[in-house]
Amino acid sequence: MTENIAAELLSSVLGGFIDKEKNSATEEFSPRLLSNKKGDTVWDHLKYELQNCSHFTFAVAFITSDMLVPLKVVLADLAKQGIKGKILTSDYLSFNQPKVFKELLKIPNITVKVSVQSGFHAKGYFFEHIKENYVSAIIGSANLTRAALLANYEWNIRLSSYTNGEVTQELRQSLKEAWQNAVPVTSTWIKTYELDYVPQNSSSKNKAATTKKLSLPQIKPNKMQQDALKELHNLRAGGGKRGLVISATGTGKTYLGAFDVQQFKPKKLLFVVHREQILEKAMSSFKRILGGESCDYGILSGNRFDQNARYLFATIQTLSKDAVLKQFSKETFDYLLIDEAHRAGAKTYRKVLAYFKPQFCLGMTATPERNDDFSIYQLFDYNIAYEIRLQDALEERMLCPFHYVGIQDYEYQGKVIADQTPLRFLASKKRVDYLLKQLNYYGYSGNKARGLIFCSRKDEARKIAQLLCEKGHPAAALSGEDTIDYRQKAVLKLEQGELEYLVTIDIFNEGIDIPSINQVVMLRSTQSSIVFIQQLGRGLRKAAEKDFVTILDFIGNYKNNYLIPLSLTGDKSRSKDSVREDLAVPPVIGLSTINFTKVARERIYEAIQAVKLDSLASLRNGYRELKQKLGRIPLLFDFQKFGTVDAAVFAENHLLANYYHFLLKMKENVFLSAYEDQVLSFVTKELLNGMRRHELLLLSMLMEQAQITDSEYINLLKKHSCYYDEQTLKSVSQILNLNFFRIKAGKKLKSKAYGERPIAEHKNGSYRLNADIQASLAKKSLFSRLFKDALNTGLYKARDYKADRPFTLYRKYTRKDVCRLLNWEKDVSAPMYGYRVGSRACPIFITYLKDDPEKKRSASYENEFINTSLIRWYTRSPRHLYSTEVKQLLQADEDGENIVKPYLFIKKSDAEGKSFFYCGECSIEKDSAAEQLISVPHKKARSVVSMILRLKMPLQYNRFLSLTGKG
Structure with missing residues (x-):
């Protein structure tokens, strides 16, 4: 073991079990309690450990097939690396269904045994890191079930140890003995188990079902x-x-x-x-x-x-x-x-x-x-x-959960299936063999396959159906050329089990209800998010004996692959950064999981890199679709509620000052005066993001009445549960009179993009819009509609932000946004760089992974997360412990609290643009500040001060993986 890992393990024990102040171990080694918090599931940790180990052993009493699909994806990638493992389980209480054992036998890189020990009820996951000579483990209450790993309130400890640690040796010995005394799971063993198997609590379930029929519960709107x-x-x-x-x-x-x-x-x-x-x-x-x-x-x-x-x-x-x-x-x-x-x-x-x-x-x-x-x-x-929307319905558990698996499509002659692949390869025997191999490996819920397979061409569908039949898997091809009667008979045969698969092109995108479908297979490129969701949704209706739907997406060399993560998550931001994040660390949606094999993920990355998601051409297409949907010129609020583009995309596009400019590009017959254009630009660029409701609420109220008193405004803020104090109210005035934007770069320089007059002024205890804006609004013209639309859209977007505090965890902010929300008098974002020490707050901006090695400081002095609570941070250079800003940061009140509060903002890399995720308020660890020398390429070494920041709220684990690039 290297000295570094040894020190990490020692620190993890001291910090995790004795005194948290002693913990300087990185996240990989720090003990953690895992309980399925939002964004921090047991499955997140289990998957990470699997992806970084050299061997693994699971000892779990209970396993359900609904969690085996995402596990199989990870194990498929591990198999290619030659990494193997063991699973020790039980027949305790007949919980494990025979099908679970059959599914486990399909996984080539695991060996499965059943404990003969009476009452075997273990729940532990053991990971070996042979080269580094240490082990890690997750031990507690979680079995290998979907509910335990994704949703239930569980208690599990994740810990790491030397290989020869005493508890580790006891654990290894217990596992060794239990494994030696266990019975191998074979096809013969499963047949015997099936003969004796009695479904758990089957009689009580029937009784409960009967009771339910006699007394139906009252239904209330969700x-x-x-x-x-x-x-x-x-x-x-x-x-x-x-x-x-x-x-x-x-x-x-x-x-x-x-x-x-x-x-x-x-x-x-x-x-x-x-x-x-x-x-x-x-x-x-x-x-x-x-x-x-x-x-x-x-x-x-x-x-x-x-x-x-x-x-x-x-x-x-x-x-x-x-x-x-x-x-x-x-x-x-x-x-x-x-x-x-x-x-x-x-x-x-x-x-x-x-x-x-x-x-x-x-x-x-x-x-x-x-x-x-x-x-x-x-x-x-x-x-x-x-x-x-689909994602909201899944979160509410209104639909059957799905396990999406993105895998690479068939390779022929060294090429992957693509848009122009000839039919002889699309519908070849070898491709069907590959298809069946994947269908068998990932399986389905229930005792019999009932699947829909979507192809790109009619002749392809017919040939694949024919080959499936020849392979012993009854299938029928359906297209728009078939009569309604013929289609309905085919659907009936599928439901009755006479067919396993219906192979089709687009006729089952909508208007078909087959609740028993337990597999949806996509053998074609994704042409649009709408069609993708329609096809995926064919299997999401709940049905008896169906716990989940397996979605298998065969990802070829398609230019539209970038649509896959967009469709699955419902992301409308048109941000490559957001799409890449969802691809690197896919979210869990309710009880549904999104999984990609390594090669499939790489295919999608390539497509993301090659496309411009927020291009004007893309916005035009979204506009035309929405206009047809609404029958009129869409407003930004329409995009936010019903479109495929987030309204913020229009506001953030550097080619558009406001939505009026986009309407001009769409050749709409619209007109604003030069000043109306400037005012609309102000609301669009500065307020539409919804990060703070205060200005939006005030301007909306001023559209209804000419003057608002201080007390009326405060009552309005109270009504909407908005925080307020003297500094915040002053900041609102600074924003609306444009003084916030009048940066010192010459005495008379003003924010000409927004005009030189205040939008609204605060005088003599009341607020008023300027006379020109009042006159424009009184006309009830285009300006009035677009002005109100921008305010309504901002208030709608504000639902994503907390009303009772300046910042919301894991929302993105620019340096300029932070200046405004901290109530600073001026926008000083341009010279801020990594941080700025104010009188009460110090926002810290960290780009975690540096792209340019020439700009990097010494690798020993890079800002780095120690674990999800602690980050080692360095000031700019040259700085010393006696520097004014360092002394300000370290100054504490009588309770030991920092007087200047550090607020931490992080992005993974510069490729993610100007915005940073807000990770929370921090405190500076006592006695952690130290003066050090750093070296920069081609420059003389300079002094900096390092200190350890502790987040008041530990990072969500999936956020930690994403920001640090470890996902």
């Missing part, structure tokens, strides 16, 4: 449904007669519709569907929400005609007949609800919508996009009341 109901109420309050709710498949659209009917309280409701089979189920759902007598509910179909029911559920086929329509007056129903509203462009639907005159009409769909030129948005007056 958070997203509450938000949607609020938006629907606001739409009607604003005079809207029609509205559209876009809600991902399986997120409870029917219940949402029932909840809105409940809040609307119509005298008569008409619910329209396209299939008779849906009627009874929909009516049952409404009964659970609305209650009432059975006679209140009725069906209108080919078999029933309950036209007098208060709540009438009708098929479009029956309702659209002239003879049926004429039996109702046009005002019979005051609430009309169209299910699967993407079908409403058909003549039958348009006929019904044209006939009835309800007080309100709601359309609900998961997929509003259509292949023809008809606009569903237009049919519902372009009123998108609410959109439930």
